[in-house]
Amino acid sequence: MGKPIVAIVGRPNVGKSTLFNTLAGERISIVKDTPGVTRDRIYADVSWLDYNFTLIDTGGIEPDSRDVILSQMREQAQIAIDTADVIMFIVDVRQGLQDADAKVADMLRRSHKPVVLVVNKVDSFEKYMADVYEFYNLGIGEPYPVSAADKLGLGDMLDEVVKYFPESAKEEAEDDRPKVAIIGKPNVGKSSLINKLAQEDRVIVSNIAGTTRDAIDTVIKYNKQEYVFIDTAGIRRKSRITEDIERYSIIRAVAAVERADVVILVIDATEGVTEQDAKIAGIAHDRGKGIIIAVNKWDAIEKNNDTVKEHTQNIRDVLSFMPYAEILFISAKSGQRLHKIFEMIDIVIENNSMRVATGVLNEIVTEAVAMQQPPTDKGKRLKIYYVTQVSVKPPTFVVFVNDKNLMHFSYTRYLENRIRDTFGFRGTALKFITRERKEDK
Numbered sequence: 001m002g003k004p005i006v007a008i009v010g011r012p013n014v015g016k017s018t019l020f021n022t023l024a025g026e027r028i029s030i031v032k033d034t035p036g037v038t039r040d041r042i043y044a045d046v047s048w049l050d051y052n053f054t055l056i057d058t059g060g061i062e063p064d065s066r067d068v069i070l071s072q073m074r075e076q077a078q079i080a081i082d083t084a085d086v087i088m089f090i091v092d093v094r095q096g097l098q099d100a101d102a103k104v105a106d107m108l109r110r111s112h113k114p115v116v117l118v119v120n121k122v123d124s125f126e127k128y129m130a131d132v133y134e135f136y137n138l139g140i141g142e143p144y145p146v147s148a149a150d151k152l153g154l155g156d157m158l159d160e161v162v163k164y165f166p167e168s169a170k171e172e173a174e175d176d177r178p179k180v181a182i183i184g185k186p187n188v189g190k191s192s193l194i195n196k197l198a199q200e201d202r203v204i205v206s207n208i209a210g211t212t213r214d215a216i217d218t219v220i221k222y223n224k225q226e227y228v229f230i231d232t233a234g235i236r237r238k239s240r241i242t243e244d245i246e247r248y249s250i251i252r253a254v255a256a257v258e259r260a261d262v263v264i265l266v267i268d269a270t271e272g273v274t275e276q277d278a279k280i281a282g283i284a285h286d287r288g289k290g291i292i293i294a295v296n297k298w299d300a301i302e303k304n305n306d307t308v309k310e311h312t313q314n315i316r317d318v319l320s321f322m323p324y325a326e327i328l329f330i331s332a333k334s335g336q337r338l339h340k341i342f343e344m345i346d347i348v349i350e351n352n353s354m355r356v357a358t359g360v361l362n363e364i365v366t367e368a369v370a371m372q373q374p375p376t377d378k379g380k381r382l383k384i385y386y387v388t389q390v391s392v393k394p395p396t397f398v399v400f401v402n403d404k405n406l407m408h409f410s411y412t413r414y415l416e417n418r419i420r421d422t423f424g425f426r427g428t429a430l431k432f433i434t435r436e437r438k439e440d441k
Contacts, residue, residue: 006087014090020044023158092120178225182232184232184265189333250279253280264292268296273319288393293326293328294341298337353393
């Protein structure tokens with residue numbers, strides 16, 4: 001079950017990024033920067049009261065001139081609108097109601113998605129309320145006055161946003177079929193892969209509308225097991241708008257990853273792994289999903305004895321933050337090794353849901369500590385009392401220690417590697433939480 005998705009939409013310079021950073025900034029700043037993943041994130045996980053949701057900053061609808069206002073505005077904003085459960089439409093009280101605001105409002109009205117109208121830069125309610133009322137003329141409901149910079153009015157705005165979160169998420173939880181998101185840059189063969197899988201097995205069950213995302217999910221049956229494939233290829237864009245292609249392929253990926261159990265990152269073998277692949281992969285890694293890297297168009301590569309080794313090493317170097325990911329060299333065109341995808345999905349799902357008994361886990365950790373002493377600082381040595389697994393998807397471990405400041409990242413990685421040596425956990429991230437416990441006297 002994925003978290004609801006909220007998109008921030010509006011013209012440039014109305015304060016969208018300020019609002020995004022105000023709502024999400026604290027969370028972003030405490031998340032460890034993953035190598036290869038951009039710091040300038042356009043999505044973040046946000047909490048309000050008992051609700052958790054994913055917030056997307058669409059970066060501005062920029063009609064450069066009247067000629068492109070409809071085409072480019074629709075192209076860029078439509079993806080965020082299609083992806084979101086709720087849309088926050090931001091306008092600027094100081095600029096007043098603009099023609100472009102009305103055009104955006106028309107587009108949002110046609111989407112039939114819930115829209116919360118947010119009037120930003122209202123740093124004095126007494127001074128600006130008369131101007132706020134002007135935005136009723138957009139015809140999309142009550143305007144909520146806020147000041148993103150001064151953190152005013154945000155509570156009422158968020159109360160309104162969470163009212164629209166879909167109930168269908170509860171129903172979706174009952175569907176225990178494996179959900180597989182196909183993500184990657186445009187034109188790497190995501191749709192071709194799904195089409196080939198469906199055609200190869202000739203037992204495609206149905207195309208069903210995605211529960212809350214308006215994406216098309218493809219149900220494919222293999223060895224009597226149904227798999228739900230979530231395709232992010234969806235909307236085509238002009239190739240010249242390169243920055244927007246990057247931004248919006250990431251938005252599509254966020255939505256798909258939220259719903260998935262396993263994520264297949266498709267890479268173009270002829271291009272090799274890129275920084276954008278790392279950004280997209282980082283979304284799945286941050287959320288602890290099972291990950292398979294499918295290197296597509298492998299039939300187009302000239303090969304020698306070292307080709308697989310060289311490509312694998314290059315992927316491991318660029319995606320160094322997820323060394324656990326499984327790698328598969330395929331061709332969606334010829335069908336090469338596609339049957340292995342289902343086998344790998346099953347393995348990764350099993351590992352993402354694996355539980356390890358506390359007794360066995362502590363035997364491994366005790367042995368690891370004996371082989372490599374924990375770090376010391378100013379004469380004080382880290383003591384590990386015990387480790388226990390507290391959840392799955394991803395497998396999450398709590399390590400009880402005498403002083404969590406002594407638990408260096410490198411030692412956590414060492415313990416993770418020892419646990420992986422014993423239990424495998426292929427294709428899934430492991431999460432470690434360090435807790436302090438006073439030594440028993």
